[in-house]
Amino acid sequence: MAVGFEYPDLSVAAIRAGLAAHDFSAREVAQAAIARVDALDPQVHAFLEPTPELALAAAERIDAALAGTDAHNAADASAAATHNTALDSLGPLAGVPIAFKDNMNQLGTHTTCASLMLKDYTAPFSATCVERAIAGGGLPLGKLNMDEFAFGSSTETSAFGRTYNPWDLERVPGGSSGGSAASVAAGMVTVALGSDTGGSIRQPASFCGVVGMKPTYGVVSRYGVVAFGSSLDQVGPFGRTVADIAATLDAISGRDLRDCTSQEVTTCFTDYLERGVAGMRIGIVSALTDAPGIELEIVTATHQAVKRLESLGAHIVEVELPNAAAALAAYYVIGPCEAFSNLSRFDSVRYGYREPDAADLGEQYEQSRAHGFGPETIRRIMLGSYLLSSGVYDTYYYPAQQVRTLITQDYQRAFEQVDALITPVSPRTAFRFGEIADPTSMYLSDIFTIPINIAGNGGLSLPVGLGETSGLPVGVQIIGPQFSDENIIQVAAALEATYDIRRRAPLEAGIHASIEDRLGTPLKAPTQASAEGGRQ
Numbered sequence: 001m002a003v004g005f006e007y008p009d010l011s012v013a014a015i016r017a018g019l020a021a022h023d024f025s026a027r028e029v030a031q032a033a034i035a036r037v038d039a040l041d042p043q044v045h046a047f048l049e050p051t052p053e054l055a056l057a058a059a060e061r062i063d064a065a066l067a068g069t070d071a072h073n074a075a076d077a078s079a080a081a082t083h084n085t086a087l088d089s090l091g092p093l094a095g096v097p098i099a100f101k102d103n104m105n106q107l108g109t110h111t112t113c114a115s116l117m118l119k120d121y122t123a124p125f126s127a128t129c130v131e132r133a134i135a136g137g138g139l140p141l142g143k144l145n146m147d148e149f150a151f152g153s154s155t156e157t158s159a160f161g162r163t164y165n166p167w168d169l170e171r172v173p174g175g176s177s178g179g180s181a182a183s184v185a186a187g188m189v190t191v192a193l194g195s196d197t198g199g200s201i202r203q204p205a206s207f208c209g210v211v212g213m214k215p216t217y218g219v220v221s222r223y224g225v226v227a228f229g230s231s232l233d234q235v236g237p238f239g240r241t242v243a244d245i246a247a248t249l250d251a252i253s254g255r256d257l258r259d260c261t262s263q264e265v266t267t268c269f270t271d272y273l274e275r276g277v278a279g280m281r282i283g284i285v286s287a288l289t290d291a292p293g294i295e296l297e298i299v300t301a302t303h304q305a306v307k308r309l310e311s312l313g314a315h316i317v318e319v320e321l322p323n324a325a326a327a328l329a330a331y332y333v334i335g336p337c338e339a340f341s342n343l344s345r346f347d348s349v350r351y352g353y354r355e356p357d358a359a360d361l362g363e364q365y366e367q368s369r370a371h372g373f374g375p376e377t378i379r380r381i382m383l384g385s386y387l388l389s390s391g392v393y394d395t396y397y398y399p400a401q402q403v404r405t406l407i408t409q410d411y412q413r414a415f416e417q418v419d420a421l422i423t424p425v426s427p428r429t430a431f432r433f434g435e436i437a438d439p440t441s442m443y444l445s446d447i448f449t450i451p452i453n454i455a456g457n458g459g460l461s462l463p464v465g466l467g468e469t470s471g472l473p474v475g476v477q478i479i480g481p482q483f484s485d486e487n488i489i490q491v492a493a494a495l496e497a498t499y500d501i502r503r504r505a506p507l508e509a510g511i512h513a514s515i516e517d518r519l520g521t522p523l524k525a526p527t528q529a530s531a532e533g534g535r536q
């Protein structure tokens with residue numbers, strides 16, 4: 001057994017290697033993860049429901065399977081090799097602490113979507129992504145906070161309290177998958193799953209300095225994930241490295257007969273980590289990168305990333321996406337219409353909170369929905385209800401679908417010229433709680449991520465260090481052609497290797513220490529800790 005391993009920085013590959021070498025057991029990894037959640041989550045509040053007993057049970061299954069093969073092969077000289085084969089058969093996430101956004105059903109746990117409406121709902125089954133992550137060897141640590149029903153960009157709309165950005169506890173972690181991003185950034189779990197309808201994986205990943213990927217629509221099954229916008233929703237992983245993202249995607253991707261939009265995926269994403277970008281064509285969109293209103297440090301970080309790709313041998317090509325600017329408008333028609341339809345099931349009869357003192361059925365519906373849903377959810381439902389009403393439908397919903405087709409064609413044309421695109425993720429770094437109060441400004445957080453959901457392509461947010469002005473994490477977005485998500489992994493892994501940056505929020509100085517104390521000065525220089533712990 002190892003004498004104390006550094007759990008918070010362990011990568012998927014390091015856990016695998018440690019298990020293979022008997023440096024530690026899956027049980028010890030689970031215990032370290034549980035201890036870290038216990039120590040940090042009272043301040044970060046990434047978890048809505050920790051499940052330590054499920055993590056320990058999963059770890060024991062893994063240890064038992066490994067011990068079984070070891071005993072069986074005790075007399076065999078190739079026992080070590082067989083031990084590794086046993087690990088392979090346990091799946092790409094063997095012994096890896098993982099947690100799930102709370103819109104994902106996991107048998108026996110609550111699925112609240114961070115809403116009072118579903119406060120007492122217990123999942124009678126598991127979502128396919130959850131099932132595959134656990135079948136792939138993951139140790140399920142719990143359910144993670146989010147914006148209510150995934151409406152939002154800051155996790156401030158959760159009915160159960162905010163999540164704090166581990167890099168600066170006075171700031172939002174982004175959203176809607178804020179709990180997923182914060183749990184990975186704080187080193188509580190190695191990887192996490194989130195969902196992304198307009199940016200909800202990529203924006204919080206960039207705010208929390210971790211990697212987050214929304215695969216092409218159809219790569220991961222949505223079965224068992226509470227629907228927001230069914231034509232836009234996609235599940236994807238968070239991790240501290242691109243390699244951890246690839247391993248998680250290997251575990252959860254592929255066809256699922258219970259989601260007819262899911263597709264066969266035969267790609268092994270992990271195979272694309274070392275291929276480099278020499279000769280690849282990578283597109284930039286100047287109209288986006290240099291758009292007004294973007295913080296200068298975001299523009300600078302994006303330009304620097306482009307230069308690095310060029311020096312690795314990629315050909316940089318300027319492309320145009322003439323209709324992308326209309327994506328936000330189309331999204332705020334299509335998204336609320338689909339949400340209105342999907343959320344009609346939470347009616348206090350079939351599902352959800354029921355107002356106890358209603359006089360009749362009409363009043364029960366009315367009051368249960370008025371009290372069970374928060375203000376942003378009600379805003380989306382009202383908007384969808386209006387946009388789908390007769391007379392209005394032809395003016396908004398129908399043209400929004402036409403615009404969607406034009407945007408999709410823009411991306412198809414761009415990907416005839418390039419193998420991947422690089423753009424910013426978010427126009428700014430993590431903001432303070434309450435700083436963005438009006439809904440329209442909040443909606444503008446997603447101008448770089450929403451077009452990708454509208455077109456259906458995959459996109460990944462890669463951390464590229466701390467902004468010179470804000471001292472906060474900045475990400476760049478790598479986008480791929482539809483169903484060529486391996487291009488994204490290939491480019492992101494090559495670009496990632498050029499940065500020597502921290503992958504985890506600097507919490508060593510104590511979670512109550514000031515941001516300056518925790519970051520040290522100067523902000524941009526890699527610290528000793530990052531040089532030692534930043535890479536596995």
Ligand code: GLN
Pocket residue numbers: 150151152153175176195196197198199200201228335446
């Ligand atoms: N922030 C966007 C919204 O509020 C996207 C949310 C998401 O991707 N779930 O709709």
